[in-house]
Structure formats: C-alpha cells, structure tokens
Amino acid sequence: xxxxxxxxxxxxxxxxxxxxxxxxxxxxxxxxxxxxxxxxxxxxxxxxxxxxxxxxxxxxxxxxxxxxxxxxxxxxxxxxxxxxxxxxxxxxxxxxxxxxxxxxxxxxxxxxxxxxxxxxxxxxxxxxxxxxxxxxxxxxxxxxxxxxxxxxxxxxxxxxxxxxxxx
Numbered sequence: 382x383x384x385x386x387x388x389x390x391x392x393x394x395x396x397x398x399x400x401x402x403x404x405x406x407x408x409x410x411x412x413x414x415x416x417x418x419x420x421x422x423x424x425x426x427x428x429x430x431x432x433x434x435x436x437x438x439x440x441x442x443x444x445x446x447x448x449x450x451x452x453x454x455x456x457x458x459x460x461x462x463x464x465x466x467x468x469x470x471x472x473x474x475x476x477x478x479x480x481x482x483x484x485x486x487x488x489x490x491x492x493x494x495x496x497x498x499x500x501x502x503x504x505x506x507x508x509x510x511x512x513x514x515x516x517x518x519x520x521x522x523x524x525x526x527x528x529x530x531x532x533x534x535x536x537x538x539x540x541x542x543x544x545x546x547x548x
Contacts, residue, residue: 383461388426389451390465395423395529398466398490400459400481401473403431403452408472408495413437414518416446419526425450428462463488468528472513472521473497478547486544489537493524505543510535 390396401407409427416425427437427450434452441450456462459481463469469485469492476482476499483503485492493513494500501508510533513524 383458383465385465388462388465390424391422393422395420395468396426396466397423397468397470397525398426398428398462398485399470399472400428400462400484401471402429403427403433403437405433406474407431408474408516409433409437410440411472411516411518411521412470413440413446413450414444415522415525416441416449417444418519418522420529421449423449423525423529426453426462426466427451428453428456428459430455459484460488463490466490468493468525470521470525471495471497471500472516473500474516476500479503483544483547486540487548489541491528491533491535491537492540493521493528503543503547505546507535507539507543 441447463485469490471482471494473495476497479499496512496514504511513520
C-alpha cells in the first residue's frame with residue numbers, strides 16, 4: 382500500500398488529490414490558483430498528463446506554491462493514491478460520467494466536485510454538500526479550507542453507498 386510518506390507528505394499535511402488529463406476542460410488551473418489562499422500544510426497532488434503540464438508547473442512556480450503542488454504524471458495506483466489523501470477534487474468544466482469521482486467515492490475519500498454536467502447526477506442527494514457551484518479559485522479555496530478546518534458531515538459509508546450504484 383502506498384503511504385503518505387512515499388508521497389512526500391508530512392503527518393500534518395492536508396492532501397488534496399485531482400485526477401485527469403491536463404487540459405483546459407479538467408480545469409486543474411483553478412486548484413493551483415486556489416493554493417495561494419490555502420494554509421501552508423495543504424498539498425495538491427495532480428495525477429495525469431497532457432498538453433498543460435508545463436503551463437501548470439510554470440503557474441505553480443509563478444504563484445510561489447510549487448513546493449506544495451506535485452504533478453505526478455500518469456499513474457495506475459489510483460485507489461492507493463485516493464486512500465493516502467484527505468480530499469479528492471474534480472474541478473472540471475464539463476463531464477459526462479465522471480469515473481474519477483466515482484472511484485474516489487468508492488474508496489470513501491471525501492470529494493468536492495464542480496457543478497459540471499454529470500457530477501451532480503453521480504453525487505445525488507450528496508450534491509448540495511459536495512458541489513462547488515462557482516468556478517473560481519476563491520470558491521475552491523474556501524470549500525477546501527472549510528473541509529480541512531471543520532470536516533464534513535458526509536461519511537465514507539455514504540460515499541461508498543452512492544458510488545456502488547455506478548459499479
């Protein structure tokens with residue numbers, strides 16, 4: 382099993398994971414921008430590869446958060462990564478059936494998702510709590526920080542139960 386130490390995470394770090402192709406639609410940029418407003422112990426791990434990798438690396442450096450943003454490239458150990466992290470974020474502009482969201486829920490990892498088509502359908506009754514309605518770095522930072530500091534009333538059992546409807 383993959384450990385937080387293997388990911389370079391300290392015990393006090395709050396690890397946020399995003400998975401997807403590095404393209405405009407997946408909107409990882411908003412999470413990198415949100416890191417500026419988040420406490421220093423928040424770490425962003427992005428799994429995937431694509432045409433925006435260099436741009437995201439440059440943005441993290443420009444915003445002075447490159448020490449807290451890791452682009453991990455293509456990975457096959459998604460369940461292990463999800464289990465090692467505190468929160469999964471899906472900031473996509475468009476989705477059909479968001480498989481990465483379902484995978485995260487199936488592990489019981491807490492999730493936040495954009496208001497993209499498909500996300501609310503997958504979340505069902507949990508959507509009111511777990512959808513970020515505004516696509517801004519401020520909105521994402523606020524929701525991530527709220528969960529980090531206050532937790533969330535949604536249980537891993539609820540997430541797993543909802544995900545099981547799609548497997």
